[in-house]
Amino acid sequence: MNLVEKDLKYIWHPASQMKDYEDLNPVIIENGKGAYLYDIHGNKYLDCISSWWVNLFGHCNERINNAINKQLNSLEHVIFAHLSNVPAVELSEKLVDITPEPLKKVFFCDNGSSAVEVALKISYQYHKQKGNQKKTKFVALENSYHGETLGALSACNVGFFKDTYKDIIIETYKCKSPNCYRCEFGLNRESCSAECFKYMEELISKYHEEICGIIIEPMVQGAAGMNIYSKEYLKKLRKLCDEYDITFIGDEIAVGFGRTGKMFASNHSNISPDIMTLSKGITGGYLPLSVVMVTEEIYNCFYDDYEKLTGFFHSHSYSGNALACAAAVETMNIFHYEDIINKNIEKFNYMKDLSTEVFKDIKNVGEYRQLGFIGAIELVQNKDNKTPIPWEKRVGYSIYKRGLKNGLLLRPMGNIIYFMPPYIVNKDDLDFMIKGTYKCIKEEFKF
Structure with missing residues (x-):
């Protein structure tokens, strides 16, 4: 029995409908460094959500270790x-x-x-x-x-x-x-x-x-x-x-x-x-x-x-x-x-400017909003009338799955795709996160 099989046999995961794990097996992370996580198969993921909003300065941070x-x-x-x-x-x-x-x-x-x-x-x-x-x-x-x-x-x-x-x-x-x-x-x-x-x-x-x-x-x-x-x-x-x-x-x-x-x-x-x-x-x-x-x-x-x-x-x-x-x-x-907050102002602005530009013309993106290192993409049926996408369509979950295939850990909430990256990300990481998410949305809505 391999690790995935043992996970499914023994573990009840939080905030999950376990039936989903039959379609998408749990990703078993073996190690992490900085803003990235690595699974047991060697796949690499950018931790776009700071592992449920907690990881501020990267995985295996030397000072905290x-x-x-x-x-x-x-x-x-x-x-x-x-x-x-x-x-x-x-x-x-x-x-x-x-x-x-x-x-x-x-x-x-x-x-x-x-x-x-x-x-x-x-x-x-x-x-x-x-x-x-x-x-x-x-x-x-x-x-x-x-x-x-x-x-x-x-x-x-x-x-x-x-x-x-x-x-x-x-x-x-x-x-x-x-x-x-x-x-x-x-x-x-x-x-x-x-x-x-x-x-x-x-x-x-x-x-x-x-x-x-x-x-x-x-x-x-x-x-x-x-x-x-x-x-x-x-x-x-x-x-x-x-x-x-x-x-x-x-x-x-x-x-x-x-x-x-x-x-x-x-x-x-x-x-x-x-x-x-x-x-x-x-x-x-x-x-x-x-x-x-x-x-x-x-x-x-x-x-x-x-x-x-x-x-x-x-x-x-x-x-x-x-x-x-x-x-x-x-x-x-x-x-x-390390004067973290002042140093991050440039990153906040870069993330906001790039996201606003990348997502502005997508008809299914009603709004991109951001405060500090919290960014959110509100997905709608049509941005002109702001009509919500029915919850049961599970668009966010579908984009989550696409994100994993593209090396992004996103974990949306309903039809909201959000960014909450570790503070140690650089501009290349932000480019990868934002443009990779655009690719996932494009694949989902087929435009």
Whole structure:
């Protein structure tokens, strides 16, 4: 029995309909270097999606490898209740230094969904301990994605993730989300004043007494198809949360650490959430780790009362894992000492200019949109009327298969083809990615 046969016999892959694997066998990766992956047959693939958005500085990055090896020889893990470890302390200091004021405290988790669970629980308990007993509900945007555990799913509004479990998850208010490609106001995300925010204002005005938190993916709704929206939306949300004493939860799990062209997406609006969740790129794509950043005010509300049990009694066995924290510390060092974000501006612009030019005349490309190193091609039946392609046609999946044959790991979402490459790609890599994707689209639509 070969490796593919053993994979199919034993493994249940995530985010997959396993029947598809009968048509397209799993690609078994043997090694990776830089922006490229190599399978057991010697085929080479450009990792256009940073292996689910996590790999920032390339596979087998020498600096991160050395940091983990060094830590491995001193401490791998230790219980994080009343004990700590050197890299966890170092990482916490670095995170407080780079996240927006007034985020001052770091709570460690081990994946994005658990970070969202923690954020929701902190928001709820914070208001309860402040005496806001009516504030028990959350608000999330339509088409939002915040993770797949039950609490996180409650804040999600992507049907195929959530609908199966609707009877066992908590009720959450859903607000109409920005849709800049099909803007009902006929405006542009680059110049508008987020007129669509009126839907959030109307909802909060009506239900603010029972709302404890609003959770949002700043600037880009990922699972919605890299739905990029105006930075003015965040400014208005910050003001609204202040007005009604509502916790602003910024879910930067996917968009943090330079992905949008700034260290954090919130930086585009010069605002700070009350709670920020971080994961994915935090370890450079090496090890599972997530954190929840909170303000001193929120932290103090949980401090020092055993009689009333005001502490936050939530834990993970691998909280503050020393190996993951060592990888994260070195990831932060690379950002700082190599001035990554400023160096990447030229790459961002090159990717945007080339993509805009290559895809502009294709009738099935409704829009190419980009923010930092997040680019998205919205495929439609006809760009003149923006008619969506029916989901069941699975055009994105077909292009994914074509991409593999052409040496590209794309992994579309529905009919959205997106680019989220590692930061270490060069112009030749970007040329290969963009022109190779054009070839796949051309083959699919036969033009």
